[in-house]
Amino acid sequence: MADLDALRSRWVRTLLASREDACFPDPYRYADALLRLWSEPQRRYHTVEHLTAVLDHVDTLREYAADPDVVRLAAWFHDAVYLPERSTNEERSARLAERALPEAGVDPERTAEVARLVRLTVTHDPADGDRDGEVLCDADLAILAAPPAAYAAYTAAVRQEYHFVPDAGFRSGRAAVLRQLLGLPRLFRTPYGRREWEAAARANLSAELAELTRPAGPAQPENTSPGAPPAP
The missing domain is CATH 1.10.3210.10 (Hypothetical protein af1432)
Structure with a gap:
């Protein structure tokens, strides 16, 4: 608190x-x-x-x-x-x-x-x-460089903020944000950030992206409109 x-x-x-x-x-x-x-x-x-x-x-x-x-x-x-x-x-x-x-x-x-x-x-x-x-x-x-448990809590909280977005739409929008971040030459620009946070953040983002884009089993069609992209 x-x-x-x-x-x-x-x-x-x-x-x-x-x-x-x-x-x-x-x-x-x-x-x-x-x-x-x-x-x-x-x-x-x-x-x-x-x-x-x-x-x-x-x-x-x-x-x-x-x-x-x-x-x-x-x-x-x-x-x-x-x-x-x-x-x-x-x-x-x-x-x-x-x-x-x-x-x-x-x-x-x-x-x-x-x-x-x-x-x-x-x-x-x-x-x-x-x-x-x-x-x-x-x-x-x-936050992107947080230890796994803290990173999982962060992603869960972001999902709760976007509770009104259907799951398929959220996964699509969130994956787009992660790809944009991973596409940056550097996530962190300060010497401290590059040294202390860059590698851990990229590992967290890559793992989350892999989970979001993992093929799912058969499901009923749903509205996939993502609304505002899930933010970092």
Whole structure:
């Protein structure tokens, strides 16, 4: 269970380090609003536990970032809007950041960078030299390198989020996501990610893809419309 008070404190430290001065609204109101979003009932994987994990990974990778606090802000917003049946979550989350951060006292340049980073999580494919993008994407994808039991829990939670998608459609959509990830030259861009996470993540993805594409026995036809592709 995530420690919500600790998360609120982490938000306040990051916001105060990122904004121009103290003459702005109470930072805790933004923490509470974001945590309400992250605690919505439709979430099974994209929860406050996921937020905590991504923030922890950003801290691990902070030496590689150009501006670690901007990356932390992007982590808070990257799945703030999350409806599994929609394909516009990243865009809506970025727009939320563009509205909330200036009101909270963050300057336009940093706000724009946060929004850019949130939109980058659509592809998890930052350009070479995009240090902040590399850190956020590595932190978000670190679950892919989890030990087998934790990886199985992650995939089960993703399936629960997409409970409304028939099994054949889910398997097809999820397999497409896995192929896209495996097709990247590198899943992880930071030196730490390449060293510590790359091999394990590829093994997990390959094993899951093999299971998803294993021929099934005869079954009754079903609606295979996948809806929004099951996300990482």
